[in-house]
Amino acid sequence: MVVISGPSGLGNSPMATNKExxxxxxxxxxxxxEVKALTDxxxxxxxxxxxxxxxxxGCGKTTLLRIIAxxxxxxxxxxxxxxxxxxxxxxTKRQVNxxxxxxxxxxxxxxxxxxxxxxxxxxxxxxxxxxxxNRRLEMLxxxxxxxxxxxxxxxxxxQRVALARALVNEPEVLLLDEPMSALxxxxxxxxxxxLRRLQRKLGQTFILVTHDQSEALVxxxxxxxxxxxxIIQFGTPKEVYEQPRNQFVAEFLGAANLIEGHRxxxxxxxxxGFLHLSSSPAWDKGTVAIRPERIRxxxxxxxxxxxxxRIREAIYRGTNIDLWLEPGPLRVRSPALRxxxxxEEVWLELPVEGLxxxxx
Amino acid sequence: xxxxxxxxxxxxxxxxxxxxxxRGAYGQLEWEFTIENYQRLxxxxxxxxxxxxxxxxxxxxxxxxxTTAVSVILSYPLCFxxxxxxxxxxxxxxxxxxxxxxxxxxxRTYAWFLILAPELPLAKLASYVGLIPADAPLYxxxxxxxxxxVSMFLPFVTLPLYSSVExxxxxxxxxxxxxYASRVRVFMQAILPQxxxxxxxxxxxTFVPAMGMFVVPDLLGGAKxxxxxxxxxxxxxxxxDWPFGAAxxxxxxxxxxxxxxxxxxxxxxxxxx
Numbered sequence: 001m002v003v004i005s006g007p008s009g010l011g012n013s014p015m016a017t018n019k020e021x022x023x024x025x026x027x028x029x030x031x032x033x034e035v036k037a038l039t040d041x042x043x044x045x046x047x048x049x050x051x052x053x054x055x056x057x058g059c060g061k062t063t064l065l066r067i068i069a070x071x072x073x074x075x076x077x078x079x080x081x082x083x084x085x086x087x088x089x090x091x092t093k094r095q096v097n098x099x100x101x102x103x104x105x106x107x108x109x110x111x112x113x114x115x116x117x118x119x120x121x122x123x124x125x126x127x128x129x130x131x132x133x134n135r136r137l138e139m140l141x142x143x144x145x146x147x148x149x150x151x152x153x154x155x156x157x158x159q160r161v162a163l164a165r166a167l168v169n170e171p172e173v174l175l176l177d178e179p180m181s182a183l184x185x186x187x188x189x190x191x192x193x194x195l196r197r198l199q200r201k202l203g204q205t206f207i208l209v210t211h212d213q214s215e216a217l218v219x220x221x222x223x224x225x226x227x228x229x230x231i232i233q234f235g236t237p238k239e240v241y242e243q244p245r246n247q248f249v250a251e252f253l254g255a256a257n258l259i260e261g262h263r264x265x266x267x268x269x270x271x272x273g274f275l276h277l278s279s280s281p282a283w284d285k286g287t288v289a290i291r292p293e294r295i296r297x298x299x300x301x302x303x304x305x306x307x308x309x310r311i312r313e314a315i316y317r318g319t320n321i322d323l324w325l326e327p328g329p330l331r332v333r334s335p336a337l338r339x340x341x342x343x344e345e346v347w348l349e350l351p352v353e354g355l356x357x358x359x360x
Numbered sequence: 361x362x363x364x365x366x367x368x369x370x371x372x373x374x375x376x377x378x379x380x381x382x383r384g385a386y387g388q389l390e391w392e393f394t395i396e397n398y399q400r401l402x403x404x405x406x407x408x409x410x411x412x413x414x415x416x417x418x419x420x421x422x423x424x425x426x427t428t429a430v431s432v433i434l435s436y437p438l439c440f441x442x443x444x445x446x447x448x449x450x451x452x453x454x455x456x457x458x459x460x461x462x463x464x465x466x467x468r469t470y471a472w473f474l475i476l477a478p479e480l481p482l483a484k485l486a487s488y489v490g491l492i493p494a495d496a497p498l499y500x501x502x503x504x505x506x507x508x509x510v511s512m513f514l515p516f517v518t519l520p521l522y523s524s525v526e527x528x529x530x531x532x533x534x535x536x537x538x539x540y541a542s543r544v545r546v547f548m549q550a551i552l553p554q555x556x557x558x559x560x561x562x563x564x565x566t567f568v569p570a571m572g573m574f575v576v577p578d579l580l581g582g583a584k585x586x587x588x589x590x591x592x593x594x595x596x597x598x599x600x601d602w603p604f605g606a607a608x609x610x611x612x613x614x615x616x617x618x619x620x621x622x623x624x625x626x627x628x629x630x631x632x633x
């Protein structure tokens with residue numbers, strides 16, 4: 001499990017990060033015919049951090065990754081790598097390597113030659129090629145596979161070959177385009193943790209593109225949430241999960257109860273009653289969000305922000321119970337310590353610190 | 361199988377038998393078996409040894425090889441051009457590739473006479489540069505033969521190659537670029553292996569018939585540009601020497617099979633740089 005500390009989220013990274021040597025994306029715009037793929041995207045990715053571009057399909061995250069890789073050129077804006085302008089440099093000249101979604105292994109080359117591809121392109125001496133390739137194969141547990149061909153490998157093994165093939169070139173930035181989407185759920189969870197460890201060990205900059213919010217939370221130092229070609233919010237996993245800026249981020253990163261209300265003194269008036277807030281919202285009419293696991297259930301009325309609710313549906317999930325309640329409907333996630341029956345009446349507490357005021 | 365027996369194996373066997381027969385005084389077949397026809401093909405005659413026939417055979421191989429090579433070199437950009445058009449206009453371009461098939465081969469070859477005629481820009485340009493005398497047509501010569509051959513066989517390479525290029529996995533091309541590959545290396549490692557199936561079909565469909573082609577070299581090459589196809593046609597036609605014609609046909613068939621075998625083996629061995 002990842003432990004996040006500090007507002008920057010970089011505190012537990014073993015390598016000191018260096019902003020100057022990182023990757024800067026400045027005011028990037030990209031249009032495909034009539035479709036605007038990216039609008040004014042600006043990002044600073046620090047050296048040695050695991051950065052994730054998270055968003056639904058078609059949000060422009062892959063386009064941004066391809067612009068960083070040099071497989072696509074931005075219409076306007078700049079890409080700086082270690083302070084150097086690489087905006088119009090073609091992919092072949094960038095010290096950036098990609099793990100493709102389909103892995104894109106060369107089917108006619110064996111695993112060794114696949115991994116050696118980039119080094120051979122650069123005409124590295126044979127003995128260096130051998131030692132560097134073998135070291136990467138060993139690191140990723142592929143040394144037995146060197147003579148095999150891609151189609152003889154499992155999906156997970158192919159993914160590691162793709163990783164080795166990119167890493168052997170010692171890129172300044174490693175790009176990962178939804179590398180886990182082809183793996184089954186169990187393997188994916190394992191690979192996420194492995195990828196995280198690998199990145200920590202190497203201290204290299206990784207940029208991951210994914211639409212899987214839990215994957216983003218597990219692996220990342222920082223996450224940029226994207227929608228419709230724009231960056232909506234970026235920050236540590238803890239920040240974006242616990243302090244979503246708007247409805248989109250709140251709902252995209254896990255479940256959220258969205259409650260509309262009008263501002264009054266010390267809180268808001270809503271359909272389910274008056275709610276105290278930690279600070280006064282900037283709007284008159286707007287929305288607050290609370291995660292299902294932040295709502296507490298009790299048998300007696302709490303001091304603050306208590307609501308009497310009736311259980312409509314209780315779903316046992318092993319580690320917890322998901323409850324749907326009236327009024328609302330409110331969604332509550334509770335530890336599976338006691339039984340809940342549909343129709344049962346309980347008191348809910350919406351703690352002030354769990355309520356997030358969303359931008360309007 | 362029956363189809364193969366009736367239309368390939370049986371005629372083949374007849375051809376073998378005829379190639380060992382001899383020609384009568386009036387061109388009729390006589391069933392006196394001899395290997396004389398093959399000796400003649402190898403260049404041995406009453407007047408000693410001559411390389412004439414062997415030169416013709418190897419010239420045919422060379423013309424077929426060049427025709428195939430040029431067709432392949434032209435087909436790649438053409439296929440990529442068509443594949444990168446919008447879906448609708450792709451059919452338009454493909455139709456343009458196919459349209460020549462709507463016209464008879466002989467008529468198409470005669471069309472080159474017009475295009476290469478002395479009054480037209482191509483011949484004028486060539487005479488202006490000094491390649492041919494003024495007011496001369498651009499035929500008959502080797503250039504006209506290659507022009508005719510390539511235009512004849514280009515669709516046979518383009519169409520099968522197109523089917524491969526259309527299904528190309530561009531991620532491999534991007535992966536190669538991402539891994540610093542030069543343009544040549546991108547082609548050799550990411551494009552060629554993927555398009556090899558279509559390319560093989562195209563090469564065989566072109567090389568084999570090009571070896572036996574006689575209409576184009578006959579019309580555009582003139583008497584000096586004799587190919588094995590013309591030679592065979594001559595034996596079965598004007599010379600009325602079926603046994604010798606059959607022997608040359610056998611020689612051509614064996615040569616074609618050897619070429620195909622070499623091609624297949626090379627295809628398996630090939631280690632792309």
